[in-house]
Each structure stands twice: as structure tokens, then as C-alpha cells.
Amino acid sequence: MASPLERKIKITGPVVVTANRVADGAVIYRDADGGWTTRLDAAAVATNAASARALIAEANADDLRAVGPYIAPVELTASGGRRPGNLRELIRLSGPTIDLPVSFGI
Amino acid sequence: MYIYDSIDRTLVAERVAEFRDQVARRLSGELTEDEFKPLRLMNGVYLQLHAYMLRIANPYGTLSSEQLRRLAHVARHYDRGYGHFTTRQNIQFHWIKLEQLPDAMADLADAGMHGMQTSGNNVRNITTDQWAGVAPDEIEDPRIWAEIIRQHVTLHPEFSFMPRKFKICVGTASHDRAALRIHDLALRLHRNAAGEAGFEVMVGGGLGRTPYLAQTIRPFLKKRDLLSYVEAVLRTYNQFGRRDNIWKARIKILVHDLGAAAFAKDVEAEWQSIKDGPLALDAATVAEIASRFVYPDYEALEDGPPALAAARRADSRFDRWVNNAVANHKKPGYAIVTLSLKPEGGTPGDCTAVQMDAIADLADRYSFSEIRIGHEQNLALPHVAQRDLPAVWRALDALGLATPNIGLVSDIISCPGLDYCSLANARSIPIAQEITRRFHDLDRQRELGRLHINISGCINACGHHHVGHIGILGVEKNGEEFYQITLGGKADDNAELGTLIGPAVPYAKVADVVEDIADTYVALRTGPDELFIDTLARTGIEPFRERVYAAR
Numbered sequence: 001m002a003s004p005l006e007r008k009i010k011i012t013g014p015v016v017v018t019a020n021r022v023a024d025g026a027v028i029y030r031d032a033d034g035g036w037t038t039r040l041d042a043a044a045v046a047t048n049a050a051s052a053r054a055l056i057a058e059a060n061a062d063d064l065r066a067v068g069p070y071i072a073p074v075e076l077t078a079s080g081g082r083r084p085g086n087l088r089e090l091i092r093l094s095g096p097t098i099d100l101p102v103s104f105g106i
Numbered sequence: 107m108y109i110y111d112s113i114d115r116t117l118v119a120e121r122v123a124e125f126r127d128q129v130a131r132r133l134s135g136e137l138t139e140d141e142f143k144p145l146r147l148m149n150g151v152y153l154q155l156h157a158y159m160l161r162i163a164n165p166y167g168t169l170s171s172e173q174l175r176r177l178a179h180v181a182r183h184y185d186r187g188y189g190h191f192t193t194r195q196n197i198q199f200h201w202i203k204l205e206q207l208p209d210a211m212a213d214l215a216d217a218g219m220h221g222m223q224t225s226g227n228n229v230r231n232i233t234t235d236q237w238a239g240v241a242p243d244e245i246e247d248p249r250i251w252a253e254i255i256r257q258h259v260t261l262h263p264e265f266s267f268m269p270r271k272f273k274i275c276v277g278t279a280s281h282d283r284a285a286l287r288i289h290d291l292a293l294r295l296h297r298n299a300a301g302e303a304g305f306e307v308m309v310g311g312g313l314g315r316t317p318y319l320a321q322t323i324r325p326f327l328k329k330r331d332l333l334s335y336v337e338a339v340l341r342t343y344n345q346f347g348r349r350d351n352i353w354k355a356r357i358k359i360l361v362h363d364l365g366a367a368a369f370a371k372d373v374e375a376e377w378q379s380i381k382d383g384p385l386a387l388d389a390a391t392v393a394e395i396a397s398r399f400v401y402p403d404y405e406a407l408e409d410g411p412p413a414l415a416a417a418r419r420a421d422s423r424f425d426r427w428v429n430n431a432v433a434n435h436k437k438p439g440y441a442i443v444t445l446s447l448k449p450e451g452g453t454p455g456d457c458t459a460v461q462m463d464a465i466a467d468l469a470d471r472y473s474f475s476e477i478r479i480g481h482e483q484n485l486a487l488p489h490v491a492q493r494d495l496p497a498v499w500r501a502l503d504a505l506g507l508a509t510p511n512i513g514l515v516s517d518i519i520s521c522p523g524l525d526y527c528s529l530a531n532a533r534s535i536p537i538a539q540e541i542t543r544r545f546h547d548l549d550r551q552r553e554l555g556r557l558h559i560n561i562s563g564c565i566n567a568c569g570h571h572h573v574g575h576i577g578i579l580g581v582e583k584n585g586e587e588f589y590q591i592t593l594g595g596k597a598d599d600n601a602e603l604g605t606l607i608g609p610a611v612p613y614a615k616v617a618d619v620v621e622d623i624a625d626t627y628v629a630l631r632t633g634p635d636e637l638f639i640d641t642l643a644r645t646g647i648e649p650f651r652e653r654v655y656a657a658r
């Protein structure tokens with residue numbers, strides 16, 4: 001039976017499923033082979049609610065590898081690549097928008 | 107310095123071993139995230155946008171040089187070479203890996219540090235004045251009282267599952283440097299008309315979605331009654347605080363709903379039944395705890411050594427720094443030195459491993475191996491001989507820790523915001539950085555005088571925006587970052603919450619707005635001696651609002 005969360009899924013554009021990797025917290029995306037990737041370009045993209053639901057259901061079942069999976073918007077570029085759909089996802093993918101404090105030596 | 111006893115050490119070591127086992131079981135799949143999450147949170151491990159985060163409590167903002175070196179080691183070996191000091195006198199590491207956390211924790215435990223009770227619905231790290239034990243205006247060392255409370259509440263079964271987290275702050279000086287009134291429970295030691303020292307008890311402060319300042323429920327409490335009274339407050343909250351709604355669970359809501367007088371009545375009734383029991387403090391217990399705070403073996407020195415005066419005459423940069431970052435010490439011939447973690451364009455509160463090691467060395471050489479963390483996200487060397495100030499300054503200057511901006515417009519308090527935090531609506535750090543660049547002229551900053559800017563990336567208010575002279579709160583509108591501006595907040599002896607001046611402004615306009623506000627102040631003030639906050643109190647926010655919104 002679908003959980004209430006899964007039943008509510010409505011999407012307005014292309015989405016991916018993202019989470020944090022259990023071992024180190026790194027940002028990961030569900031790929032089409034039932035695994036996870038750190039590359040947004042390699043993520044499985046869902047464009048309708050049914051495929052999004054399937055992706056998130058698989059992801060939720062993979063508790064050993066991924067923490068807190070959720071559906072996140074992406075934009076598809078003309079060249080077939082992907083861009084994060086909002087600032088939060090952009091920061092998750094590319095890191096903080098500020099320089100890390102290296103000026104006094106690391 | 108505080109000397110931990112063997113009970114603390116054993117407890118911390120056991121906790122690390124337990125956590126190592128829990129992490130192994132999580133990594134092997136034996137524990138699900140739902141099972142593991144409460145266990146990691148109990149040890150201060152959060153999950154942020156890019157990584158796990160480890161929060162470490164530094165009781166009373168006091169660190170030994172050995173501890174700071176250990177933090178540097180953790181930053182270097184398990185993180186990306188830096189740590190972030192927070193408004194709760196804690197430090198956070200933002201890039202730590204779960205697989206390595208048990209080792210990092212074991213290294214910290216060797217130096218008596220841990221992340222227990224930095225999360226969860228228990229009594230959090232008790233905060234105090236960062237100048238505890240050295241401030242000339244204190245009645246006695248607040249850490250003694252904070253420690254008495256800490257020992258009682260740490261892992262206390264009754265107070266480990268309260269309706270919500272509970273933050274206690276203790277102050278004993280005539281100036282409030284610890285933001286007492288924004289805490290769930292604040293205890294302020296003062297003298298009554300008869301000259302006897304006792305505590306003013308304030309409850310129900312807190313920021314977040316529903317900000318309140320703590321209200322006084324007892325103007326004077328004898329010292330012997332401190333622990334029993336704290337117990338009565340905690341029990342009353344535990345019994346009546348709301349558990350059905352996380353947004354209404356803090357004690358501030360209970361105190362507000364009941365009214366402070368009615369809440370006080372409940373506390374007093376509870377207290378009557380326990381005040382003469384085992385929690386009454388006898389002099390021997392207090393003396394025993396006090397004896398664990400070891401004070402340096404100060405030299406007999408005199409204030410104002412001639413070499414210092416000569417150095418100040420010889421170098422105007424040094425002189426400016428002394429005026430800004432050096433404060434009076436209890437002991438003649440000594441000084442308290444504040445280290446600015448707010449360089450122009452930097453991230454407020456960040457400190458690199460290289461800096462930490464160097465500060466630890468300076469502390470060994472010039473400050474009896476002690477360092478303090480203040481809630482403004484700066485550090486301090488608490489016992490520097492005045493004759494050593496030139497040497498300390500040269501070293502700090504070379505490390506980028508001597509920006510003479512303490513208390514000025516670029517000494518910004520900021521939470522990590524959307525660059526790190528999974529709860530954020532908007533970024534905080536780049537806003538702070540842009541403001542420091544706009545005001546990069548230190549003469550202009552000095553002319554503006556005391557002006558506190560506090561920034562939070564969401565309504566949780568980790569950056570204390572409600573009590574900034576200028577408060578900046580990140581919100582989200584249709585996927586864009588916007589910022590609400592409040593004016594007139596204060597976290598000192600006359601604490602107040604700021605007033606919202608109007609509609610939120612977009613990311614790119616925030617620094618302009620701050621400049622407009624600063625210019626309006628300069629135009630309106632009666633003279634350079636009238637502080638921003640006093641001009642604002644005299645004129646109200648209207649002229650500021652007009653200026654900010656007229657332009658846009």
C-alpha cells in the first residue's frame with residue numbers, strides 16, 4: 001500500500017530523486033539502474049507522477065545507502081544535460097556559494 | 107580552567123564506544139535511519155545539505171589550548187580544515203563523514219570534549235559570559251553556578267525527554283554579555299539592598315518563530331536555593347509544557363499562555379516541597395565545585411606599563427586595535443583580548459586549523475593556556491599581560507585575527523544559512539560578506555560606532571536576528587531569496603526584540619538597505635556620541651523606513 005506521502009506526489013516538470021549518502025553524507029541522485037550517483041547528469045529523470053512515485057519508492061527502500069530521499073526539480077538543458085531546479089538544489093550539487101576559509105591555510 | 111573529574115571522563119569514553127558500535131551497525135544496515143537518527147542526534151550529529159555536521163559543546167565557552175589544538179586536529183584530519191564557532195559557544199564541523207565520526211569523537215574525548223546534549227529535548231550547553239572569572243564587573247565566577255546546574259541536569263532521566271530543548275544562561279556581571287533574556291531560563295546574580303548576592307530568575311525567553319524575552323518570576327533567590335529552584339522550573343515545564351505541537355512546545359509559549367505570574371505560582375508551589383531537601387546547596391558543595399575552576403598564577407603587575415603606551419604612540423594601527431579589542435581585566439596589569447573572527451569578506455565565526463593551532467600557541471605563551479568563545483562568534487584570550495599586547499597583536503594581525511571591528515557594523519553574527527543548512531530559506535553568509543565589503547573603511551565603521559547586525563537564514567533564528575540592532579531574516583518568495591529587515595533589537599541589559607520595517611527586500615538589495623539605514627542614522631544623530639540604537643530609540647523607525655522604501 002502506498003504511504004500518504006507517496007500518494008500525494010504531483011509534479012509540474014522533470015524531477016530526480018536525491019538523498020545523502022549514508023557513509024559520508026555526500027549528495028547523491030538515484031540512477032536508472034537502481035543505484036546512486038553523485039552526478040546529476042547521470043540521474044534518472046522522471047517526467048510524470050507514476051515514474052516519480054516508482055523512483056522514490058525504490059529509493060526509500062534503499063535505507064542502507066541513502067538518507068532522506070526526496071523528489072527535487074531539475075531543468076533539462078538543450079544539450080541533454082541537467083541543471084538543478086532551484087537554488088537549494090544548486091547548492092547541494094555545487095557546494096556553498098562562498099569561498100571556504102582557505103586564506104589562512106589549510 | 108575547569109578540571110573534569112573521572113566520572114565525566116568515563117562517561118564520555120563510554121559514549122564514544124557506544125557510538126562507534128551504533129555507527130558500525132548503521133553502516134552494516136543493521137540499524138535503519140529512523141533507528142539511528144535519534145542516536146546520532148544525542149551525540150550532536152546532524153545531517154546538513156552536503157554532509158553530516160558535528161556540534162561540540164564547549165561548556166561556558168572556555169577552552170584550554172590543548173582542547174583548541176584537538177579541535178584543529180579534527181578540522182584537519184576529518185573535516186576541510188576549519189570549524190565554525192556558533193552563538194551558543196559551541197563549534198560545528200560541517201563536512202564530517204559518518205565513517206570517521208567515531209574516530210573524531212574519540213580524539214575529542216581524549217581532551218574532554220563531546221557533543222552530548224547539543225541536540226534533543228534536554229538541557230543544552232549552559233552558556234555564560236565569555237569573560238567569566240576575569241571581568242572586573244562580575245560579582246563572582248558564573249561558571250561555578252552553571253557547573254552546579256550542569257552536573258545535576260546532565261543525563262538526568264527526568265530532564266532528558268522534556269517537551270522541547272531547554273537553554274539555560276547564567277550571568278553574574280553588571281553588564282549582560284551573554285544575552286540572558288533570550289534563554290528559556292536565565293539566572294542573573296546581583297546584590298540586593300542589604301548587599302547580599304542572589305539570583306534574579308527569568309523564564310520564557312527564546313527566539314525562533316515566536317520570539318519572546320524572558321520574564322522575571324523571582325527578583326531575588328538565595329544562592330543556596332539555586333538548584334532546587336531550577337529543578338522546580340524544569341518540573342513545572344515538564345508537567346505543563348505542550349507536547350502535542352512542536353511549535354508550541356518551548357517554555358516561552360507556556361509562560362506566555364499562562365502569564366508569568368501564574369507560571370511563577372506553579373513553580374513556587376513545586377519549590378516549597380523540595381527547597382529544604384537534598385537539592386539545597388551547602389557551602390561545602392559549592393566550594394568543592396568552585397575548587398575545580400583553577401585560576402592562573404598571575405604575576406603582580408601594574409596597569410598601564412610604559413612600554414605599552416610607547417607602542418601605542420608609535421603605531422596607530424596597534425593603538426586602534428587596543429582601543430577596539432582590548433578590555434579591562436580583574437587583575438591589574440592584565441587585559442582581555444578579543445580575537446575577531448570577522449575579517450572583511452570572511453564567514454563570521456569560521457576559524458581554520460592553522461589559526462586554531464596558532465591561537466593555542468599564543469594562549470600557551472601569553473594567556474595561561476586559556477581561550478574563550480563568545481556568543482558573538484569571536485574568540486578571546488582572557489589573561490594577557492598588558493606588556494605583552496604588542497607581541498600578541500603582531501601575531502594576531504599576521505593570522506588575520508586582529509581586525510579592529512569588535513562591536514562595529516562588520517562584527518556580524520550570522521548563521522550558516524542556505525550554504526550549509528538543510529532548514530534554510532536563504533543564504534546568510536554572502537549577505538554578511540557583502541556588508542563587510544561595503545563598510546570596508548575602518549574609519550567609517552568607527553564613526554558609525556556600536557552597531558550590531560545579526561542574520562538568520564530562516565525563522566529558527568540561530569543568527570539571533572530578532573535582537574540585532576539591524577536584524578536580517580532570510581525568507582523565500584516564489585523560489586527567490588528575500589530578506590526581512592528589523593530594527594531596534596538588543597541583547598544586552600535592556601534587551602528588546604526588533605521591529606519589522608516593511609516588506610522583504612531581494613538578495614541583491616540587502617547591503618544597499620543597510621547602507622541606507624547607516625546613512626539615515628548619521629544624518630539624524632545629535633552627534634557622534636549618540637549611538638545608532640539611541641538615535642533609533644529617539645526617532646522611532648519611521649525615518650528609517652521612509653528612507654529604505656523611498657529609494658525602491
Ligand code: HEM
Pocket residue numbers: 152154159191192193194198270271273288289311312313314315356520521522526527528529566567568569570
Ligand atoms: C546548521 C545546523 C543547524 C540546525 C539544523 C539548527 C536548527 C535549529 C532549530 C530547528 C532551532 C529552533 C528551535 C526552536 O525554536 O525550538 C534552532 C535555534 C537556535 N539555533 Fe540552530 N541550527 C543549526 C545551526 C546553528 C548555528 C550555526 C548556530 C549559531 C550560529 C545556532 C544557534 C541557535 C540558537 C542560538 C537558537 C536559539 C533560538 C531560540 O532559543 O529560540 N544554530 N536551531
Ligand code: SF4
Pocket residue numbers: 521522523524527528529530531562563564565566567568569
Ligand atoms: S537560522 Fe535557519 S538557516 Fe540559519 S542555521 Fe538556523 S536553522 Fe539553519
